Amino acid sequence: MLAKVLSSALLGIDAILVDVEVDIAQGLPQFATVGLPDGAVKESKDRVKSALKNSGYEFPNRRITVNLAPADIRKEGAAFDLPISIGILAATGVVKDHRLRNYLLLGELSLDGRIKPIRGALPVAVAARASNLAGIIVPKDNAGEAAVVEGVDIIGVTELAEVVQFLNGELDLNPHRVDVQSLFRQNAEYGDDFSEVKGQEHAKRALEVAASGGHNILMIGPPGSGKTMLARRIPSILPPMSFDEAIETTKVYSVMGLLDRDKALIASRPFRSPHHTISDIGLIGGGNSPRPGEVSLSHNGVLFLDELPEFKKHVLEVLRQPLEDGRVTISRALTSMTYPSRFMLVSALNPCPCGYLGDPLHQCSCTPIMVQRYRSRISGPLLDRIDIHIEVPGVKYRDLSDSRDGETSIDIGKRVEQSRLLQQERFRGTKVHCNSQMTPRLIKKHCELDEAGHRLLELVTDRLGLSARSYNRILKVSRTIADLAGSDRIRDNHISEAIQYRSLDRKTE
Structure with missing residues (x-):
């Protein structure tokens, strides 16, 4: 007997449809999976066998062949457990195919038949809508994330038996619904505000200019001058994210499995601040099976690199392509992935190794050679790609003790947004x-x-x-x-x- 179940595989931040073909034939008992599966997919045979038996279904003691088509694209993860198990039940006649052909299935199985959450439910929902499918069946924990995509039914399930009954028409499951506009408003709030920053009017003006034009910025100042505090408040003055930007950003977090279950849509601009010990793969992305790095996780937001000279030089040099192109391409022997990486680079450094060069209140202990060696860790080509360099001096006592609040992020953001509207009109029809x-x-x-x-x-x-x-x-x-x-x-x-x-x-x- 032969059965076919629709599933999906991730390719970058997008998903492609995969046909899970299950053939059960006479012969010695064997379970073979073909179609370029990785280790987790190959191990699915043991999970599927146990899940079927513990859910009360018979596992056929015959030759089982599972083909994942297209066969030239690598299939990864445990999300194929559910479609493989349903394919086996369909091939043995337990599951009827009148509903099966209209739904896409994804889910990891535990040994007792429960369905665990997966990565990438949002891109899968987008692909299902583009293919005019009736809906997708995903783990209940992923239903809220996938339901952000309108125009396709999202069926959230918790166990294998529930899926079988639904496909056979024995159980009615209501599609998961979310109020996208309400979700968008709730998640678009920022906790930090520029009104909390004392003094530093010159720096705040420079950050306003940087946010208005999307310019990369470098802040130079002694320890404790407020560089990190200023950087963390930049997303609060950037223009609000559009729905398309929110979907694209959420896709990146979805394929990485970093999306909070109670936050199905990322509507606030990301702020990423990796430690200076990060590797080039952690920053740019990569690995045997390429994954997005910090430059992609900060897409449509801010990437903050504190203590810039402390980063390894070869790590900083890999920033050149994403800074220029707004995307990063990772090539490996088996595949090549392109991830979006249009971000605003905000970086900070001390003026010298001790941090007090030019500070009137502290004596600098660094020699000119030490200062030159410290700053030479940042290459000229990288500095050329940073539009704005500003000095952030230490804050004086009269500014710290001032009880008046500064200008709020909302007021600054209105000017930034007005400036961006002018730029959108100017560049209309271009990329x-x-x-x-x-x-x-x-x-x-x-x-x-x-x-x-x-x-x-x-x-x-x-x-x-x-x-x-x-x-x-x-x-x-x-x-x-x-x-x-x-x-x-x-x-x-x-x-x-x-x-x-x-x-x-x-x-x-």
Whole structure:
């Protein structure tokens, strides 16, 4: 007897349909799985056998062949347990196929027949909707996550017998429903607010500019000056996530199994802060079976690298591709995966190894050679990809003791959002979303300078010996400052402010 069950496999952050074909033939008892299965899929035969017997079903003592098609794509994980077991029951006539052909099945089986949660339920629901299927049958713990996708029925189940009864029409299970708009509003809140930051008005202005144009930023200051505190509040002033952005970001967390069961949709911009001991694979992604790294987990959000020189140099260098392209491609012998990685890079470093170079209240114990060696851990090409460098000095007592609240994130966010709306209108019809992503052709078109601006930029470029990339960064930041001011043209005061945000370039003067 031959039976076919629809299932799915993950390919990057997307899912593809997989036909689970089960053939039961005469011959010596054997259970063979073909179609490029990994170790977890091969081990499913033992879980399936025990789950069927402990659920009250007979396991056929014959030759069983399971084919996972398409056969040229690697199948991973234990999510194929449920479709394989249902395929065996369908081949023996226990499960009727009138409902079976309209549903996609995924789930890991425990030995007693209970169904455990899986990774990637959201991409699977998207793929099922695109294929015009009636619905998908997933573990109950994954039903809320998959139900975010409208237009396909999500059936949450807890045990194998429940699935059999539903497919045979003996049990009615209502599709899982969620209020997407309510879920979106609940998860779009941030706990940190800029009103809690005392002083640092120059730094807050620079962060507003960075958020408005999506610019990468580097903060330089002594320990305790508030660099981390400022960084953690950047997501609260970024524009609200669109529904498409939320789905794309949630997909990444779903395939990694990092999605909270009570938070089926990520509607707030991610903030990731990996430790400086992270490896290049942990940062960029990879492994024998490529998985997303921190750059993809911070997609549509903020990646914060504190103590930047403490990161291994080769780890920092792998950031170049995602910073330029907004995606990262991981190639291995068996496959090549592309993950989204459009994020805002926020980094921080001390001015010297001891942290107190230039601090009027603390004496620096570092020699010039020590300072140079410390800063040389960050390569020039990486620094060129960071649009804004600012100094964050220590906070004075009168600022700390001021009982007045500063400007709130909501007020700053309104200006940022207004600036982003101007940029969306400017780049309508292109793949560019904000000023930081402008190509040389767009820079030439949208960053026209007046005569005073040309003279100022020529003087600064020749005096500091700026690279072509640094020159373009100044123009991009100037365009963002002009947008915040509501100006169609870039004026010399906008360029002057942008030059002030190239702190490390000025050090070479």
